[in-house]
Amino acid sequence: MTLEMDQFHAGFFEEAFESLDAMENALLQLDPGTPNADAINLIFRVAHSIKGGSGMFSFTEVASFTHTLETLLDELRAGRMAVTRPIIDLLLKSTDVLRGMLQATQRKTPVDQQTVADIQFDLEMMLVKRAPAAGPVVAAEVAPAPLHPKEATWTIDFCPNARLLAPGADPSRVFAELAEMGTMALVAHADKLPAFADLDPEVCYLTWTITLTTDLPAEAIQNVLDWAEAECQLRSEESVQRRPEVAPATIVTKDQPTDAAPAAPGAPQPSATPQAPVGEVGGPAAKASSAESNSIRVATEKLDELMNTVGEIVIAQSMLMQLVDGTKPPRVDRIRAGLIQLERNVRELQESVMRVRMLPIRFAFSRFPRLVHDLSARLNKQIELKMTGEQTELDKKVLEKIGDPLVHLVRNSIDHGIELPETRMAAGKAAVGTLFLNAYQRGGSIVIEVGDDGAGLNLERILSKARAKGLVGQNDTLSDEAIANLIFHPGFSTAEVTTELSGRGVGMDVVRRNIEELGGSIELRTETGKGSSVVISLPLTLAIVDGLSVAVGGEVYIVPLVAIIASLQFKRGRARRLAGVGEVFLFRDDYIPIIRLHEAFNVEPRCRDLELGSVMVVECDGRKVGLFVDELLGQQQVVVKSMETNYHRIEGVSGATILGDGSVALILDIPSLVRYAAERVAA
Amino acid sequence: MNLNRPIMATKDSADASHQVLTFCLGSETYAVDILLVQEIRGWTPVTRLPQSPTHMLGMLNLRGSIVPVIDLRVRFGLEQAPFTPVTVIVVLSVQTPSGRREFGLVVDSVSDVVDIDAAELKETPSLGSKPSVELIKGLAAVADRMLILLNVDELIRCDLAQAEVSATTRAA
Numbered sequence: 001m002t003l004e005m006d007q008f009h010a011g012f013f014e015e016a017f018e019s020l021d022a023m024e025n026a027l028l029q030l031d032p033g034t035p036n037a038d039a040i041n042l043i044f045r046v047a048h049s050i051k052g053g054s055g056m057f058s059f060t061e062v063a064s065f066t067h068t069l070e071t072l073l074d075e076l077r078a079g080r081m082a083v084t085r086p087i088i089d090l091l092l093k094s095t096d097v098l099r100g101m102l103q104a105t106q107r108k109t110p111v112d113q114q115t116v117a118d119i120q121f122d123l124e125m126m127l128v129k130r131a132p133a134a135g136p137v138v139a140a141e142v143a144p145a146p147l148h149p150k151e152a153t154w155t156i157d158f159c160p161n162a163r164l165l166a167p168g169a170d171p172s173r174v175f176a177e178l179a180e181m182g183t184m185a186l187v188a189h190a191d192k193l194p195a196f197a198d199l200d201p202e203v204c205y206l207t208w209t210i211t212l213t214t215d216l217p218a219e220a221i222q223n224v225l226d227w228a229e230a231e232c233q234l235r236s237e238e239s240v241q242r243r244p245e246v247a248p249a250t251i252v253t254k255d256q257p258t259d260a261a262p263a264a265p266g267a268p269q270p271s272a273t274p275q276a277p278v279g280e281v282g283g284p285a286a287k288a289s290s291a292e293s294n295s296i297r298v299a300t301e302k303l304d305e306l307m308n309t310v311g312e313i314v315i316a317q318s319m320l321m322q323l324v325d326g327t328k329p330p331r332v333d334r335i336r337a338g339l340i341q342l343e344r345n346v347r348e349l350q351e352s353v354m355r356v357r358m359l360p361i362r363f364a365f366s367r368f369p370r371l372v373h374d375l376s377a378r379l380n381k382q383i384e385l386k387m388t389g390e391q392t393e394l395d396k397k398v399l400e401k402i403g404d405p406l407v408h409l410v411r412n413s414i415d416h417g418i419e420l421p422e423t424r425m426a427a428g429k430a431a432v433g434t435l436f437l438n439a440y441q442r443g444g445s446i447v448i449e450v451g452d453d454g455a456g457l458n459l460e461r462i463l464s465k466a467r468a469k470g471l472v473g474q475n476d477t478l479s480d481e482a483i484a485n486l487i488f489h490p491g492f493s494t495a496e497v498t499t500e501l502s503g504r505g506v507g508m509d510v511v512r513r514n515i516e517e518l519g520g521s522i523e524l525r526t527e528t529g530k531g532s533s534v535v536i537s538l539p540l541t542l543a544i545v546d547g548l549s550v551a552v553g554g555e556v557y558i559v560p561l562v563a564i565i566a567s568l569q570f571k572r573g574r575a576r577r578l579a580g581v582g583e584v585f586l587f588r589d590d591y592i593p594i595i596r597l598h599e600a601f602n603v604e605p606r607c608r609d610l611e612l613g614s615v616m617v618v619e620c621d622g623r624k625v626g627l628f629v630d631e632l633l634g635q636q637q638v639v640v641k642s643m644e645t646n647y648h649r650i651e652g653v654s655g656a657t658i659l660g661d662g663s664v665a666l667i668l669d670i671p672s673l674v675r676y677a678a679e680r681v682a683a
Numbered sequence: 684m685n686l687n688r689p690i691m692a693t694k695d696s697a698d699a700s701h702q703v704l705t706f707c708l709g710s711e712t713y714a715v716d717i718l719l720v721q722e723i724r725g726w727t728p729v730t731r732l733p734q735s736p737t738h739m740l741g742m743l744n745l746r747g748s749i750v751p752v753i754d755l756r757v758r759f760g761l762e763q764a765p766f767t768p769v770t771v772i773v774v775l776s777v778q779t780p781s782g783r784r785e786f787g788l789v790v791d792s793v794s795d796v797v798d799i800d801a802a803e804l805k806e807t808p809s810l811g812s813k814p815s816v817e818l819i820k821g822l823a824a825v826a827d828r829m830l831i832l833l834n835v836d837e838l839i840r841c842d843l844a845q846a847e848v849s850a851t852t853r854a855a
Contacts, residue, residue, distance in 0.1 A: 650733060656742055
């Protein structure tokens with residue numbers, strides 16, 4: 001396949017996945033009682049454009065599936081079928097199938113034929129059954145009385161605006177569509193037709209009288225006529241044989257051609273109708289989609305390049321600054337002033353480039369309405385999802401990695417946090433549980449809260465389990481918070497504990513590790529009977545790390561600030577030797593092991609006496625380790641560079657950076673160093 | 684050039700003649716395809732890497748990218764020599780299945796650029812199973828010198844393979 005074709009494909013897939021997300025969102029907003037015509041139209045358009053695109057690229061399977069989907073949607077759109085819960089569920093499943101097919105096509109792997117066939121069959125069945133619309137899309141608002149599918153004859157005076165033909169509209173299309181709805185008689189009036197010499201081929205001189213006998217409601221006809229609304233003067237009136245019991249749904253038309261009113265004029269827009277149970281999803285998502293049209297698509301590599309270049313400028317700038325600091329002629333002050341100005345500008349540049357990489361957390365949150373919808377239906381729970389701060393931005397890389405831990409937490413809340421409606425009522429709470437997802441910025445970090453107003457954690461059980469497992473001494477008393485945080489302990493994620501703890505222990509240590517790998521922290525708050533929440537704090541970006549530079553021998557290492565609890569200067573005799581473990585020391589009531597960085601990294605140190613160097617207490621996974629180095633040099637922000645670009649991962653090192661003097665410094669990977677210490681103890 | 688001579692070269696060096704950069708390691712003269720050479724720079728200290736083979740000297744800042752530097756003497760089992768003002772780092776840039784990779788080779792000194800005819804490449808005589816033989820693409824006689832043409836792809840592959848092995852054994 002040619003390169004260009006691949007590019008077109010990439011564009012198609014990217015667009016298709018995005019519009020599928022939009023479709024899913026619209027489906028979730030769709031309420032069986034009061035279907036939103038705009039939402040249905042949007043869903044239809046997505047299916048239609050994917051069908052078109054896949055047809056063009058000969059992705060026949062996708063095209064065939066979307067064709068069936070489109071047929072069903074067309075029925076819904078035209079109001080010939082009612083929007084019911086089963087249909088919405090089926091449509092949601094269809095988006096999954098479509099996504100799967102597109103992914104398979106993109107990766108050039110075989111499509112899961114069985115699932116596709118199943119859903120396609122369901123769609124077709126739905127079409128065959130085609131329960132007569134209990135309340136067609138638009139009719140639902142106009143005619144509250146159920147419309148009986150009784151035949152009625154309508155007379156429509158179709159007097160198109162003289163300029164109808166100019167934009168390329170063709171009245172015969174309206175006739176063709178009306179003809180499909182029932183029996184139609186058409187009379188053309190040519191009385192306004194001028195002499196041939198005066199005839200302007202772009203002006204429509206004809207008018208028509210249409211007599212239509214159909215069992216479809218007035219609104220269905222109106223929908224067809226609406227198409228020509230902006231360009232035509234339509235006048236239609238109900239005529240003969242109208243059954244008296246049918247609600248008097250007259251077709252309201254506008255006498256004057258208006259500036260293209262997009263909405264059906266006869267129907268009040270259902271914007272005032274209550275929103276779907278997923279609540280606040282609709283608003284922000286809709287707002288966001290309009291904001292997105294104001295953006296451009298840029299390849300991540302280009303941003304990375306930009307980011308690198310800016311990082312270089314920062315380094316070059318600080319290099320100059322160091323040079324100037326060393327010299328003292330009179331003009332140096334002016335140079336320094338210029339450099340300070342430059343520094344400010346460069347920092348600003350760096351920040352704006354970094355902001356380019358930031359995406360709103362909405363991208364991670366967007367999957368939750370669906371997840372909540374599906375899971376709550378399966379568990380017979382009533383859950384309202386409240387999301388705030390979806391516009392909070394964070395680095396794309398962080399965003400990609402935060403998805404799975406969040407899903408885990410949300411699942412836990414739905415599964416085990418929020419109780420069944422009956423239980424909630426019995427406890428004096430509203431039957432509908434609330435699950436909230438909040439995101440906001442606090443200082444240099446992003447805080448994400450996942451919580452519920454469910455039962456909370458069973459602290460007693462956790463404590464007794466922890467005692468049984470020897471994680472907590474029999475007579476130790478712990479604060480509630482400390483007990484709750486025990487579930488992050490790796491020892492808790494065993495199957496046995498899981499069932500006892502109603503699943504809250506599943507992989508919470510994994511969630512915690514993921515968060516810590518991102519340089520973040522996690523804590524849990526719970527109140528029995530009132531619910532629990534998990535608070536995640538993440539760095540704004542992975543591209544820059546706040547670190548402490550330390551020296552060991554001739555080498556400089558960067559220790560991420562987030563991992564450091566304390567730095568200590570030892571007095572003689574503080575460290576003890578412990579057989580099998582090595583050196584330990586007492587820190588806040590705990591004995592913690594000491595890692596000599598020069599030993600771990602095999603570097604010749606300047607000093608081997610613990611009293612002469614410094615010991616940093618670092619923490620990961622709740623385990624603390626004392627890290628012995630020669631000297632602490634100072635705190636600084638560093639630009640993180642990957643080692644894997646030209647080499648490979650090295651144990652104990654998470655990346656590298658370039659210091660002000662142009663030399664390379666390694667950034668320590670505290671989790672792997674802590675593991676190293678643990679392994680050494682185990683060995 | 685003698686056009687009647689049958690081409691006995693391997694597929695990848697079939698293009699009749701190419702330029703190579705020659706450099707010295709002790710008394711031996713090595714060569715790499717000039718097209719792979721990105722730059723030649725004087726020796727500057729590099730940042731040491733923990734848990735790495737001895738020939739992996741460390742990381743160098745090459746205009747913002749972090750580039751590993753290999754001591755070719757150690758790699759070929761030669762005696763390590765002190766770094767002098769003429770010690771240079773030859774930076775190569777090679778396309779690999781996992782993307783473009785840059786790395787530096789520390790050599791005693793660079794000599795010159797010569798044309799070699801692919802057809803003139805001679806096979807390396809096999810002397811036992813010394814692993815470094817695999818890193819040699821072939822030998823070429825130019826004037827009175829013997830050029831040892833480096834197999835750069837193999838050099839990278841070996842280093843990566845080694846890294847993977849050590850990474851998995853450590854993980855196990």
